[in-house]
Amino acid sequence: MTSIGMIGLGIMGGPMAVNLIKAGHDVVGYDVSPARNVALEQAGGKVAAGIGELVQQVDVVITMVRDSADVEAVALGDSGILANARPGQLYVDMSSISPGTSRQVAEAARILSVRVLDAPVSGGEAGAIEGTLSIMVGGESEDFAAALPILEVLGGTVVHVGPAGAGQTVKAANQLIVAGTIELVAEAIVFLEAYEVDTEAAVKVLAGGLAGNRILDRKAAGMLARQFQPGFRIDLHHKDMGIVTSAARDAGVVIPLGAAVAQLIAALKAQGDGGLDHSALLKLVEQLSGRSAG
């Protein structure tokens, strides 16, 4: 079995490390939070005192951290991953960050002959716990092949989508479609409620036709009940929409609906709803329509 270092043991990284342990791998973890390190030890993992010590102990390094700045610090910092990695060692960043940062890390790694993949995920905490994440991977084909047995422990769908940064680009497209679909379903629900339609029956028939989507399947019931506990927080989706709109801008691609929904998410965050689930876009449609619940 492979020895794997996992940096970042939060809502996503924690259960992913546990699944790797259950699959028989030797897992060494590191997190800035002592409580998370203790939890990993209790699940059968080891804990490193720092990033350098972790990298030197393992075959493969995985990071699952918050944003581009965190990846830059952990991967490119003076005592970070690349500063301690051996030539030929494999580093898989599974955080959701900007494609540009992923390409920057890959370029720095190439000079040191370290192998890098960007492999962000979709599927949330439930997918991390169940090992059913969708994983979109950018990098060299032979490095993808080397990482595949590990990634298949963590995900149900693992797809190589192109060179360095391509995984992040697909994740950005994923977040664009998810945000837009939530907003479309929110607009449809508020519209149907205004006409006193049986919305539960309507959601059923909408889900059965060409309008069918995973948001109607998984989130519409919560939206009808106005239950917005996360799930995936508006704050994080706001971060991701920044990545999407910036990457589209850099490439000269015009995304009218993506840009509009990014603004609506920004409005929810500005109004103090950043901690709610992204399905709370419904709240904003109601508010815009003068239909807010008191």
Added chain:
Amino acid sequence: MTSIGMIGLGIMGGPMAVNLIKAGHDVVGYDVSPARNVALEQAGGKVAAGIGELVQQVDVVITMVRDSADVEAVALGDSGILANARPGQLYVDMSSISPGTSRQVAEAARILSVRVLDAPVSGGEAGAIEGTLSIMVGGESEDFAAALPILEVLGGTVVHVGPAGAGQTVKAANQLIVAGTIELVAEAIVFLEAYEVDTEAAVKVLAGGLAGNRILDRKAAGMLARQFQPGFRIDLHHKDMGIVTSAARDAGVVIPLGAAVAQLIAALKAQGDGGLDHSALLKLVEQLSGRSAG
């Protein structure tokens, strides 16, 4: 078996009439096109000389015509359906029209004790041929129950969603979600292509996660290949977006993405692409992004 009159024997009404014949019903048809009437006779149906003669011969009248103006003429005209209907007779309008017109027809029918349902469909020509349409029905519960055995011949999902006009309201919401989802997928594809991602692999992984939808399943391959033969024409979706935006306006519901995609569909139509499939929204995203194929 029930005797059924079908007014409108076009792309949708034609195969629906044939399915009713195959299910053992006596079908009397009427269309302004002689060729369509001949086709119905060849499939085992009878043809009426006019609307009045048709209505007087049958138990149940169905209309499947183009737009609100057509329904007004056929249902409310001097020699139309209501002018010839018997008290208690059932009339099911399956056209996609404005909810306001459906309520107007229902009110006129109520005075004459004629029973009316609005029952628009989703699923297109393929769904009409296969008898797998999604059918969203507005009207009285007992009239829905009376029509259900007939509607189940035509559709795979048949749902009563509320009072008169509610079927059209749900159809409007359906068209809002479908148009918006096509646009989101179009924006994602152009974005991914700009970064030279393997788009076929990306579509696979997007379809497997929270971004998954019926457009990725059924239309993304054609969009990647730039195949825009209809399918469902931009002209018709433009008509439907007029119904959605107008009905939302009437109810004071604000639909930012719905309004934006209505404008994008209007642009495609204005540029002469009204005859293409609605997935041609991809063409417009490319054009806006300066990436049009020469």
